Structure formats: structure tokens, C-alpha cells
Amino acid sequence: MKMRRWKGFSLLLLVLWAFPIFAQESVPNPDTLVIVAYGEPAELDPATSYSARGWIFIRNLYDRLVQYKGEDATTLHPMLAESWEVSSDGLVYTFYLRKDAKFHDGTPVTAQAVKYSFDRVLKMNQPPSWMLSQMMDLNSTKVIDDYTVQITLTKPYAAALAVFATMTASIVNPAVVEAHGGVVENQENEWMNMHEAGSGPFKLKEWIPGERIVVERFDDYWGGRAKLKRVDVRFYPEIGTRIMLLKKGDADIATGFPAVNIPDILGAEGVVVAPYPSFDIDFIVLGCRGALADKRVRQAVSYAFPYETVIKFVYQGYAQRLTGVIPKGMFGYYEIPEDMRYKLDLNKANQILDKAGYTKGPDGMRIDPNTGKELSAEILVPEGDEVRAQISLLWQNYLKKIGFNLKIRTVTWAVMYQIMRNRESDMLISGWLPDYADPDNYVDAMLRSSNASAIWGSDYNNPKMDELIEKAKWETDPQKRAELYKQIQLLCHEDAPYIWIAQTKQISVHRSWVKGYYYNPVQPMDWFTIYKSAE
Known part of the structure; x- marks a missing residue:
């Protein structure tokens, strides 16, 4: 998410x-x-909200077709749908709705409301809409009868049911929405942002x-x-x-x-x-430009990061090592072997930079052979964020020991990501919590070249990575899919476009x-x- x-x-x-x-x-x-x-949240509309602040309200104001129960994040259970069937080719999902569900105004929740809700998300085309549009279009949802709805995917997607459990897939009351602005293509509904039309x-x-x-x-x-x-x-x-x-x-x-x-x-x-235990991950985005365009530099700075110190003293021990983009406990997780993974090793970091031709000057700082200037980069830290500030200061100290100058720039939350997307800085510390429990929600958002650029302001672009992500996304055989995610994590480890700090x-x-x-x-x-x- x-x-x-x-x-x-x-x-x-x-x-x-x-x-x-x-x-x-x-x-x-x-x-x-x-x-x-x-x-507070910026909005409460399921079609618009894309933050934890909004989703906690949507979770309790609205219902969805399916849900997770208790602490288990592996098995989906009935919610508005009492049962469902999936075709043998994985394309057609038929949901049979419970007949006792009511919206808050007393009107029944029907198959027509499901179609209206999904079509509304697609038409409004707001930030979270990609979760549905990646596997559906406006022809996908069909009303069979008042309490039966059929959804035909554009492609078989192994995580489809998990998507139907997201807050974006919440079911809204068509009559209430139509009475307050209806649906306008590519626009928010201001009334729905501040009100609700749910059955929760x-x-x-x-x-x-x-x-x-x-x-x-x-x-x-x-x-x-x-x-x-x-x-x-x-x-x-x-x-x-x-x-x-x-x-x-x-x-x-x-x-x-x-x-x-x-x-x-x-x-x-x-x-x-x-x-x-959570699926939340924290990481540093390494903008693959300037000195960081050289993956050897990215590998070197990865060996100069104090992983264990950060976990012990900054996270107070409430985190564990993260070796790749997929968190431990999720399908597709592959743990990079101990002898391969990045760890604090200044000797190795220095060896990589020496071999790559980044020589040290009289002051101990290295020179970028491509520019003749000091080897350096800037990291963005939001105002008032003590966690990110401490991480940046610790890392700065270790990077100096390998001749790399890390410049720390403090900015407001409002502009931090835009600065990075404008290519006006080199790095930032961020994190990700899943929209739904599937590895595609991580690798697509962070490693696909178009998203690495649009979301994070990174210029990471590897056609081989894009090809693997696309194959894994649509693969329906679990064993083949797991193998593809292993390859993705190994390639990511080699390319080092991120420093994986911790699974919090x-x-x-x-x-x-x-x-x-x-x-x-x-x-x-x-x-x-x-x-x-x-x-």
C-alpha cells in the first residue's frame, strides 16, 4: 500500500x-x-483513499466480498460473499452474496452494488485504482441476479481474491453516491471524501x-x-x-x-x-543516477550500512534483518544466503571501490573518475523524523570511512517525494506496507522500471527485471511462481537499487x-x- x-x-x-x-x-x-x-486521513472514499490513516476507517465503515480473520493473513473467508467459485482457467470468479446485508440507510447490498462499486473505482481512476485495473476492466463485472455477481478477469491473476479483500474493493451504496455527485471519470467525489456510504x-x-x-x-x-x-x-x-x-x-x-x-x-x-510479526519493510531508495548509476558504488554503500546497529538501537530491537524486497513469512520469500548478503563490511566496500577506480584523495575522500569530483550523494530526511535522522547520521559516519560523502538534507514531508521524483536529490528512506498479501505488490511497486521511477524517483531500469516481474505476476503455478520470485530477489541483490534496512x-x-x-x-x-x- x-x-x-x-x-x-x-x-x-x-x-x-x-x-x-x-x-x-x-x-x-x-x-x-x-x-x-x-x-487525520485526507479522505474516506474507498475509491480515493490510499493511506493507512484512511484505510482504518474504511475497514470499519464498509464491507468487502471477502476478508481475512484474526491474525491469519493466508486464508480468505466469506464477508459479503457467502461463497464463490473460480473457473478452471482462473479467469471467472462467481460470488454468491449473503441476503441479510444492509447499507446504513437500510437498503440491501446487492450484486448491482458490487458492479457499481468496482466500475466506479475504474472510472474515477484515482491512485489506488490500479489494484483493480491491473486485472479488470469495465466489461469485467456482470450481474447474474440480485445476489450473484460474476467477474471475468482480463488475465488470470493468482492474487485476485486478495485484491477483493483490499479497502479499495469496498462496496458502496449506489443510491447514496448518486445523490451526492455520482461518478465522474478521472475525478474525486468531494462529498464521498468526507462522508460514507457503507454497510460496515x-x-x-x-x-x-x-x-x-x-x-x-x-x-x-x-x-x-x-x-x-x-x-x-x-x-x-x-x-x-x-x-x-x-x-x-x-x-x-x-x-x-x-x-x-x-x-x-x-x-x-x-x-x-x-x-x-508484520509484512512492513523499511529501505533506502538509491537513485540510480550520478555516482549511483554505477552498481558497484551501490554495492559498496550497501556494505557500509550498519544493519545490526540500526535494528538494535534505532528500532529498539523491534525489527529483523531484511535481505530482499519480499518480507519473511510471505509467499515467494527467498532469504539471500549468509555468505552473499550485504552486511557491514568496510573492507569489502573499500575493495569494491578500489577495483572500480574510485581513488582516495589526500583527505581520504574518493574521487569519481567520471566527473573528477568528490564521490558523494544526498539523502532526504523529513523534518521531525528522529528515526530517519538517526539512521542517516549513523550511515553517514560509516560512509565517510570508505571515502564517500553523504550529505543529509532535511525537508518537509509535503515536498520530500516530489524532490526525489524531480531528480533533485539522490536517496531517501522510506517504507512499504502491503496493499494485499502477495509478493507482486512489492516487486511491481519497487522494481518494475516504470514504478521505480514514478513512485520512488529512482532511475533503476533493468529489462530483465521487468520481464521476470511480468512473468511472475501472471504465473498461476505456485512452484513456477516461487522460482520466478527467487530469480527476482537474486537479480535485485546483484543490482542493489535499494538498501533493505529491516522488516519491522x-x-x-x-x-x-x-x-x-x-x-x-x-x-x-x-x-x-x-x-x-x-x-
Whole structure:
């Protein structure tokens, strides 16, 4: 999905409080879950929203055809679809809808609503629409009867069901949308950005921009009533404020804690920090231009990165080594052998640069033989991001030891990615959490030449890589597909267009009265299962 705004390390923190006997009476507002968040979403429309901030609301305001349950991210279960069939050629998906699902205005959820929702995403053509358009077009979805819908893919896609579980594939109420602007090709719907038209377990009560979003329980939900009556999400950009509210018991859950601030929570009375495995990855984009156009330079700087130090001291141990683009635990993962993988090895980094002709000057800094200038590059760091700042400073120190000058430039979040896309800088630290649980969602976004350029501002371009990605994307045989992803990861290791920093863990710290919470690595927090109790 989505780049993290420290998608590098967007942590969900829930804080546990120790209660005395008879503390049940002291559970504050037992029917209301109070979440303090870093910032608010830009929009709530499934066809437009492409951020974790928006998706957590869409998850709970809308339903989809299929869903993951609990912590498992491997098996899809019924949601609006009670059952489904897939043709032998993998092209045709027939979904049989449940007949008791209602939108928040009481109208039934039908096959026509499914077609309307998918066609709407394709027509609006907003950033997340590629997830559907890569495998569907406006002729794909056919209404068989009120509760049967058939979808014919343009090509067989092994991850199709996973796409139907994404927030972008949420089903909207056609009547509500048509009453508020309808569908205009290649345009957002401003009303839908600020309102909702769903069938989920919660419905939107109010949105006060810059202050809070409140949702309330939908009592006619087909899955039964949620345990909570309402969820109140309040926005506090300052982490100190969120920590204070948690410690005082004025908030139940907080989001957006950088790893470096975890010790501030660990010291609080009754706090439990629980790490969960995730598919979130953090990495450095190496713009393949200037000195970094030479893959030998990219390999050398990869050997000058302090992987273990960063994991231990910056991530506070809540991460593990990442050796390639696909995270551990996901289909297609291949672990680069120990004797091949990049690790902190300054001798090897120096040997590579010596052999490539990058000689050292009197000051110990190397000279680029192509320009006659100092071997250097610039990395972008967003203002106020202590995690990225610490990583950059650590790396700068080690790069200096191999004669490479890393210049650190601090910029605002608003312009950082655009600067990189304009080729006005050389590197940036970013991260990725999956839109859906399939390796294609990683390799296509980061290694296909067109996306490496458009998304990350990298000039990485290897026709062989593009060919492998295309083959793997449409291969339906699991063994053949896994082998293709192995080749992709080995080629990526050789080309070194990124430094794979770490696979981060999702940290949950929750007060003892918050119950029923679970973490799923490919879906936002499920408020339906959460309740508050001192027992």
C-alpha cells in the first residue's frame, strides 16, 4: 500500500493499565473507545483513499466480498460473499452474496452494488485504482441476479481474491453516491471524501477536521452488533501529548509511535509492549543516477550500512534483518544466503571501490573518475523524523570511512517525494506496507522500471527485471511462481537499487481494559471485536 509517513515505522501502540480489585467501575466510558492518532486521513472514499490513516476507517465503515480473520493473513473467508467459485482457467470468479446485508440507510447490498462499486473505482481512476485495473476492466463485472455477481478477469491473476479483500474493493451504496455527485471519470467525489456510504459495523457520526472523527455502532449489521457503541479518534500530532493521554488513562489506544519513543512508554506503570510479526519493510531508495548509476558504488554503500546497529538501537530491537524486497513469512520469500548478503563490511566496500577506480584523495575522500569530483550523494530526511535522522547520521559516519560523502538534507514531508521524483536529490528512506498479501505488490511497486521511477524517483531500469516481474505476476503455478520470485530477489541483490534496512515489527501496547484486539499484517485494526472491561 501505501508508503508510510514513517511508513518506515508506523507503530500501533495500545497501553495496558494495572487495575486494583473492584476496578471494573473505574473503566472510563466503557462503551466508547478513545484513540489518539498522529494525524487525520485526507479522505474516506474507498475509491480515493490510499493511506493507512484512511484505510482504518474504511475497514470499519464498509464491507468487502471477502476478508481475512484474526491474525491469519493466508486464508480468505466469506464477508459479503457467502461463497464463490473460480473457473478452471482462473479467469471467472462467481460470488454468491449473503441476503441479510444492509447499507446504513437500510437498503440491501446487492450484486448491482458490487458492479457499481468496482466500475466506479475504474472510472474515477484515482491512485489506488490500479489494484483493480491491473486485472479488470469495465466489461469485467456482470450481474447474474440480485445476489450473484460474476467477474471475468482480463488475465488470470493468482492474487485476485486478495485484491477483493483490499479497502479499495469496498462496496458502496449506489443510491447514496448518486445523490451526492455520482461518478465522474478521472475525478474525486468531494462529498464521498468526507462522508460514507457503507454497510460496515460502524457508521460515521461526525468529522471535525483537525480535531476528531467519531463513528457509532450500526445496530442492523449482518454480523451482529459491535461490542462498542462508538469509536472516538482524536488527532494530536505531538507524540508527547499522546503519551500523556495514555498515561493518564484519557485514551485507550494511541497510534503513530516511532521506535525511538518506545522507552518513553516502557517506563510507565503497568505498560506491556507486545511485538507482532508484520509484512512492513523499511529501505533506502538509491537513485540510480550520478555516482549511483554505477552498481558497484551501490554495492559498496550497501556494505557500509550498519544493519545490526540500526535494528538494535534505532528500532529498539523491534525489527529483523531484511535481505530482499519480499518480507519473511510471505509467499515467494527467498532469504539471500549468509555468505552473499550485504552486511557491514568496510573492507569489502573499500575493495569494491578500489577495483572500480574510485581513488582516495589526500583527505581520504574518493574521487569519481567520471566527473573528477568528490564521490558523494544526498539523502532526504523529513523534518521531525528522529528515526530517519538517526539512521542517516549513523550511515553517514560509516560512509565517510570508505571515502564517500553523504550529505543529509532535511525537508518537509509535503515536498520530500516530489524532490526525489524531480531528480533533485539522490536517496531517501522510506517504507512499504502491503496493499494485499502477495509478493507482486512489492516487486511491481519497487522494481518494475516504470514504478521505480514514478513512485520512488529512482532511475533503476533493468529489462530483465521487468520481464521476470511480468512473468511472475501472471504465473498461476505456485512452484513456477516461487522460482520466478527467487530469480527476482537474486537479480535485485546483484543490482542493489535499494538498501533493505529491516522488516519491522508492529508494536501493540494496550491498557488492561482494552480487550479483543488482534493484529493482522495486511488489514487495518478491526474495531468490531474490541471491547473494554476490567475483568
